Amino acid sequence: YRLIPLCHPLLLTNVTVEFHIPEKGDFIDVTAIAKGVGKTGFEMEALVAVSVTALTIYDMCKPVDKAMTIEGIHLVRKSGGKSGVYVASP
Numbered sequence: 001y002r003l004i005p006l007c008h009p010l011l012l013t014n015v016t017v018e019f020h021i022p023e024k025g026d027f028i029d030v031t032a033i034a035k036g037v038g039k040t041g042f043e044m045e046a047l048v049a050v051s052v053t054a055l056t057i058y059d060m061c062k063p064v065d066k067a068m069t070i071e072g073i074h075l076v077r078k079s080g081g082k083s084g085v086y087v088a089s090p
Helices: 043-061
Strands: 011-020 029-037
Touching (some): 011 043, 029 043
Antiparallel strands (some): 011 029
């Protein structure tokens, strides 16, 4: 709760992080799903999970390739909170 200013702490029940490396790809796709108790959305928790995972992968792989980039971190789907359901355009 101290990582992002004005982002209040939430009661999380589950955070799932997965990553996928395509056979012929030069990237790693990271996704996270955050769930919890309450009427609010948990998108910030999911985005932090993806960001920390990407930074960890970068840290582990930097001896091999210091030119790696982290890009495209975005919200795919959200429910809860004042704004309701959000689904990103493909």
